Amino acid sequence: MMTVMSCITNEHNLLLVSVAALICLFGSAITLRLLNRAVSASGGQRFGWQFLAAVAGGGGVWTTHFVAMLAYEPSAPVSFDPVMTLLSLVIAMGGLVASFSISGIRANRMFAPLGGAVVGLSYSAMHYTGMFAFSVMGLIEWQLGYVVASILLPVVCSAVAVALVSRPDLRAQRFWMAVTLFVMGIVGLHFTGMAAYRITPLTSNFPEVSPAAALALGLAIAIVALIVVGAGMASYLIDTDVRAHSQQQLRYMAAHDALTGLPNRISFTDRLIEVLHEARGSGRKFAVIGIDLNRFKEINDTLGHSAGDEALRIVSRRMAQSLDSDEFVARLGGDEFAAVKTCVTKKEVSAFADRLAEIFGRPIRVGNIEVTVGASMGAAIWPDDAEAPDELVNNADLAMYHAKHTFLDVPCFYDSGIGASVRKRRQLGEALRHALEQDELAIHYQVQKSLSTGEVQGYEALLRWTHPQLGPIPPSEFIPIAEENGLVRSLGVWVLRRACMDAVTWDKPCRVAVNVSAVQFMDANLPRLVHEVLIETGLPPQRLELELTETALIKDKGRSLHIIGQIKALGVGLALDDFGSGYSSLETLRSFPFDKIKLDRAFVDGIESDRQSKAIVRAVLALGKSLDIPVLAEGIETDEQMSVLRLEGCDEGQGYLLGRPSPIGDLAQNRQPAQSDTPRHQRVA
Incomplete structure (x- = not known):
């Protein structure tokens, strides 16, 4: 050790030694950082980082070596062999490329230190090749013990250093420990190797080497090395900045809705937990408000999904701009939003909800059209309505669903009665789904007769559901539940197929009328479904009649005409x-090729005493005759109504007076069911 220290202090220019030490430290830190970056990369990207680390490490250690060699002041004339000097640089860089490739073969305890040991051997090969490039006019003697020690030092230190940085979760303490070992290995290699080097001059007269020239050459080499190592550092910093920016973007994308830019469900959950902790510490309350847009689906269906997306963006932007510091709004998905408000009193929550309601009530311009979406809102307050966050959110949803079902224009606050009502609807929804899947529904048929002859013209298929525990559930109750649970289309398909199957079994070839909902009608596959059902059941097309309301037609006139044309082509x-x-107009009769007009029961109810109702019925009948379209009056319940309709020339009728809805078995036996079997005329939408 004393020999090594004596070599440093007595045989070297300490200024150049300091320069070499700085280059060694800087180069080692960059090399190990780049090598660590390769750990989490793969394929060509991993090799790229390993190559940059090899260039920075090889260039840094080579410069350290030759600046230190220039700092060496031997007692004999010296010169450098350029070929051997360049060869030492190639050995350093090439050796590190191989070493780092070995260290990155597999992420285990064997390959990392093995590659590090090869790093030490590469440094040793570079050092002694450089020493052979050092030509001296004198006799050279090597101390074998120091040579062996100079090789073992970088091998051991580099093996441990590379093993330390070959883990993705590199901490600062471990990194600087690795840098220290790396530097110790390089410094130990050089100065221990120089201590092994003994020169006996062959002459005592030789020109003195200018210290200034040696210093200038050393600084020039150092600058070149700094450029090389700096390029590696710049690559690392650029990649780090790109990674940080990418991670920031990913965090933003993970926490925000891509369409509206509002926080998403994950952010909402995090915010809820944060507000809960704050509320427990401060004694304040907070409210969760569930929000569901009322007319968003209508905008999507009539104007297209791009218009719906634009409406969501506009509404979201308005909400975000209106928030105070203690308010938070997130989009949970589709047209559902949720808000959080810190509060002391219920009045503060009401004021916040009213502000949101005003935003939803403002007109939205989508293209050249102005629309309004409106919203149903329900609120639940912590800790009054629930202690757990999940339960609080669920109660706010229950209040929101209650507001939607009861068409409330103001926010609805949760209470136990609301919870029970909504839970019952949800249970009925599940029960209805189960009944559909298990074929537990039924169809009743109401007769349609000619008013002039009394002859049966056909039957209308009406969906009925009997709950196992609750008994008969009226259509006015279960149809809205089906709409809420997305079951209307499936119910319509079931009714169509079952009605056609039943109609085939009738002795008399009467037609069967099946209601088609707006949701089902807007399905482009409806004509194909009708065709498949007719083929499957064997029912002649002329015996099937589909009943449509004008609401189903006005959403997209062109699409409706196309679908109707395909259905008519089937016969x-x-x-x-x-x-x-509703929306009934003469334009509808002019545009669409209907085979029958069904006069709404509202006009039949007062026809025997109300002059206006009679006038409207007379006008509709006249219109039907002029267009050569037969008219069927619904809801005939008294002989007086029947007499007036016959006198006015109505073609067909349907109602309790002519026949109540009956199961298929009662039709087969040609009898009517008891009057208590079903309430007033109700149908599947």
Whole structure:
């Protein structure tokens, strides 16, 4: 050790030694950082990082070696062999490429230290090749013990250093420990190797080497090395910045909705937990508000999904701009949002909800059209309505669903009665789904007769459901539940298939009328479904009549005409249902090829005493005759109503007076069911 220290202090220019030490430290730190970056990479990217580490490490250690060699002041004239000097640089870089490739073969305890040991051998080969490039006018003697020690030092230190940095979760303490070992190995190699080097001059007269020239050459080499190592450092910093930016983007994307930019469900959950901790510490309360847009589906169906997306973006932007510091809004998915509000009183929550309601009530311009979406909102307050966050959110949803079902224009606050009501609807929804899957539904048929002859013209298929525990559930109750649970289309398919199957078994070839909902009608596959059912059941097309309301037609006139044209091409009849109510207009009769007009029961109810109802019925009948479209009056319940309709020339009728809805078995026995079997005329939408 004393020999090594004596070599440093007595035989070297300490200024150049300091320069070499700085290059060694800087180069080692960059080399190990680049090598660590290769650990988490794969394929060509891993080799790229290993190559950069080899270039930085090889260039750094080579420069350290030759600056230290320039700092060496022997007692004899010296010169450098350029070929051997360049060869030492190639050995350093090439050796590190091989070493780092070995260390990265597999992420286990064997290959990392093995590659590190090869790093030490590469440094040793570079050092002694450089020493052979050092030509001296004198006799050279090597101390074998120091030579062996100079090789073992970098092998051991580099093996441990590379093993330390060959883990993805590299901490600062471990990194600087590896850098220290790396530097110790390089410094120990050089100065122990120089201590093994003994020179006996052959002459005492030789020109003195200028210290200034040696210093200038050493600094030039150092600058070149700094450029090489700096390039590696720049690559590392650029990649680190790109990674940080990418990670920031990924974190943002993971926490925010891509369409609207609002926080997403994950962020909502995190915010809820954060607010809960704050509320427990401060004694304040907070509310969760569930939000569901009312007319979003209508915008999607009539104007297209791009218009729906734009409406969501506009509404979300308005909400985000209106928030105070203690308020939070997130998009949970589709047209569902949730808000969190810190509060002391319920009044503060109401004010916040009213502010949101005002936003949903503002017109939204989508293209050239102005629309409004509206929203149903339900609120639950912690800890009054629930202690656990999940239960609080669920109660806010229950209140929101209650507001939607009861068409409330104001936010609805949760209470136990609301919870029971909504839970019952959800249970009925599950029960209805089960009944559909298990074929536990039924169809009743209501007769349609000619008013002039009394002859049976056909039957309308009406869906009925009897709950195992609750008994008969009226359509007015289970149809909205089916709409909420997305079952309307499946129910429509089931009714169509079952009605056609039943109609085939009738002795008299009467037609069967089946209601088609707006949801089912807008399905482009409806004509194909009708065709498949007719083929499957064997029912002649002219015996099937589909009943449509004008609501189903006005969403997309072009699409509706196309679908109706395909259905008519099959030979199936079409009836305009509930004419005179809702959106009914003469334009509909002019544009669509209907085979029948069904006059809404509202006008039949008062026809015997109400002049206006009679006038409307007379006008519709006249219109039907002029267009050569037969008219069927719904809801005939008294002889007086029947007499007026016959007198006015109505073609067909349907109602309790002519026959109540009956199961298929009662039709086969040609009898009517008891009057208590079913309430007033109700149908599947």
